[in-house]
Amino acid sequence: MAEGGERGRSWYLSKEEIEEGSPSRKDGMPAAREAQLRSVYSSYIRDVGRRLGVPDITIATGTVLCHRFYLHQSLLKNEWQDLENVVVFGLVDILG
Incomplete structure (x- = not known):
C-alpha cells in the first residue's frame, strides 16, 4: 500500500496497485x-x-486528470467519451 494511508488518500500508487x-x-x-x-x-x-490551439501543457494536464479519474472510477460505468468532452470543454473554457 502506498505511503500515507488508504489507496484513496494517496496520489502515489505502485504499478501493481494501478494494474x-x-x-x-x-x-x-x-x-x-x-x-x-x-x-x-x-x-x-x-x-x-x-485543433483548438490549446497549449501542450494544458492538454497534458487534462490527460493526467482523466487518468486520475479512472484510477477511482470504472471505464465500464463511465463512458470515456463523456468525460473527455467535459475535459476538452474545460480546456477551452480555461483559455477562453
Missing part, C-alpha cells in the same frame, strides 16, 4: 482493453486540443 486494483479491472475489463481505452481517450484529448 491490479483499478475499478475497471475489478469490474471485469481485461487489462489490454483498459490500456487501449486509455490510449484512445488520451489521443482524443491531444487531437482535439491541438
Whole structure:
C-alpha cells in the first residue's frame, strides 16, 4: 500500500496497485482493453486540443486528470467519451 494511508488518500500508487486494483479491472475489463481505452481517450484529448490551439501543457494536464479519474472510477460505468468532452470543454473554457 502506498505511503500515507488508504489507496484513496494517496496520489502515489505502485504499478501493481494501478494494474491490479483499478475499478475497471475489478469490474471485469481485461487489462489490454483498459490500456487501449486509455490510449484512445488520451489521443482524443491531444487531437482535439491541438485543433483548438490549446497549449501542450494544458492538454497534458487534462490527460493526467482523466487518468486520475479512472484510477477511482470504472471505464465500464463511465463512458470515456463523456468525460473527455467535459475535459476538452474545460480546456477551452480555461483559455477562453
